Amino acid sequence: MAVTLNSGFTMPIIGLGVWRMEGKDIKDLLIKAIKIGYRHFDCAAKYQNEGEVGEALAEAFKLGLVKREDLFITTKVWNSDHGHVVEACKSSLKKLRLDYLDLLLVHFPIATKHTGVGTPASALDENGVLDVDTTISLETTWNAMEQTVSMGLVRSIGISNYGILLTRDCLAYSKIKPAVNQIETHPYFQRESLVKFCQKHGVVVTAHTPLGGSLANAKLFGSVSCLDDLDLKGLADKYKKSVAQVVLRWGIQRNTIIIPKSSKHERLAENYKVFDFELTTEDMEFINSMDRKYRTNNPAKFWGLDIND
Numbered sequence: 001m002a003v004t005l006n007s008g009f010t011m012p013i014i015g016l017g018v019w020r021m022e023g024k025d026i027k028d029l030l031i032k033a034i035k036i037g038y039r040h041f042d043c044a045a046k047y048q049n050e051g052e053v054g055e056a057l058a059e060a061f062k063l064g065l066v067k068r069e070d071l072f073i074t075t076k077v078w079n080s081d082h083g084h085v086v087e088a089c090k091s092s093l094k095k096l097r098l099d100y101l102d103l104l105l106v107h108f109p110i111a112t113k114h115t116g117v118g119t120p121a122s123a124l125d126e127n128g129v130l131d132v133d134t135t136i137s138l139e140t141t142w143n144a145m146e147q148t149v150s151m152g153l154v155r156s157i158g159i160s161n162y163g164i165l166l167t168r169d170c171l172a173y174s175k176i177k178p179a180v181n182q183i184e185t186h187p188y189f190q191r192e193s194l195v196k197f198c199q200k201h202g203v204v205v206t207a208h209t210p211l212g213g214s215l216a217n218a219k220l221f222g223s224v225s226c227l228d229d230l231d232l233k234g235l236a237d238k239y240k241k242s243v244a245q246v247v248l249r250w251g252i253q254r255n256t257i258i259i260p261k262s263s264k265h266e267r268l269a270e271n272y273k274v275f276d277f278e279l280t281t282e283d284m285e286f287i288n289s290m291d292r293k294y295r296t297n298n299p300a301k302f303w304g305l306d307i308n309d
Contacts, residue, residue, distance in 0.1 A: 001275065003257065005179040006202045007156040009102065012072055013252055014272060015040030017208065017261035023052040025263060030056035032265050034065050036272050042182075042208070042259045043096065044076035044107055045088060046120045050095035058097050074103040076160060077145070078120035082111035082136045085144035089153050091118035104148055105160040105182055108299075111136040122302065129304035138166065139173045146176045158182065160208075164197050171201055180204045185256065186212035187247060187287050188226045188294040199255060206257040209297045211244055225296065232287070239277055248274045250287050 002010040016038050021029060026049060030041065043053055057073075060066055073096065081088035089104055095118070112123040113131040125131045148154040158180030159170055170178055181198050185191050185207045198205050212226035226232060227243045236243045244260070248271060251258040260271045279287075300306045 003204055003255075005156050005204055006177055007179045009155050009179075010072075011103070011156075011180070011204065011257060012038075012040035013257055014038070014248070014274065015042050015072070015074070015206075015257065015259040016268070017042045017259040018049060018053055019044070019047050019261055021047075021049055021052075021261075021263055023049055026052040027056040027059060029263060029265070029268070031060055031063075031065070033268050034060050036269050038268070038272065039066070039070055040072040040074075040257075040259070042074045042206075043092075044078070044105075045081070045092055045118055046076065046078045046107060048120070050075065050092055054095050054097035068098070072102040073098060074105065075101060076105040076107035077141075078107050079110055079112040080115045080120055080123050081117060082106075082141040082144075083114060083133065084117050085141060086147055086151070086153070087117045089148045093153065100152065101148075101154045103156045103158060103180060104145065104154040105158045105180065106138075106141055106145065106162075108161045109138055109159070109166050111138075111141065124304065127304070132305070138170070142170060142174055146174070149176055156180070158203075164194050167194070167198060167201075167203065171203075177201075178203055180206050180257070182206040182208050182259075184209045184295060184297050185251075186210055186226055186296075187229070187232065187250065187290045188212050188292045189296065190288065190291040192288075192291070195254065195256065204257060205255075206259060207251050208259055210251045210256075210258040210260055211247055212296060226290070229290070231290065235279075235283060235286070238283075239279075241277060242270055244271060245274050245277075246279070246287075249277065249279055250284065253279055253284055 001013045075092045111133040115121040123131045145157045156179040158178045160182040232243045236246045
């Protein structure tokens, strides 16, 4: 299943996020995912594993598992490359061993001190506060994103971690409208106003962290996951599905793209099996009532600067 973006290209509803995937495991994981049926992979320069992803994709093409046109590949421009978008895009393409990207996103709506193209660092100053570059506006960054399209490097461009006001601004100054806004959203952090605003204006919402956290997030951010919610476990029993499958199905029925991340082969298959059942209207409304406005993925915790919307 796929949705059509405002750019005219189609994007698979479910993808696989590669954040925190270990380099040595990526090839096996991606090959397995492709065999399961995944055709959408979500990458980023910040993840520092684009090279390994590129090796895995090259292997999949060599084995004849898929062709390039069968896949939808996303990557993101890191904060420190806002003033070097085209160069950052070319760097990612080289590492990914691709001629074009299906989607390029601005990873966060903030420009920081440049640390070298494709070498994203935290860029903290001597006081442990994010070293923000005040000379680069988000409009300047977006203009450069549009250049990647005109140069044939990218098919669609979008934003990530933008709230309503910044999304509205991007819509106002853009010549090429953002096709996607990738945000954290799950039953505990539903952001209904932002989701509806984007969808009203033709911007597809991609849900990162769609399972509401993980063991990795618990370690990094001290957060809890909705996967432990007893009410969701009850719904999972009702449908004879896992809690993760119920949560992902809820995301799909909200008309959002979902990109769950898993480094376990059995979970890859489980997360993909979400098209053989449908939540009732009543159960959708029940999950809708569970919102805690609870963010589980909060890198601002390490930045000395809170950019939460």
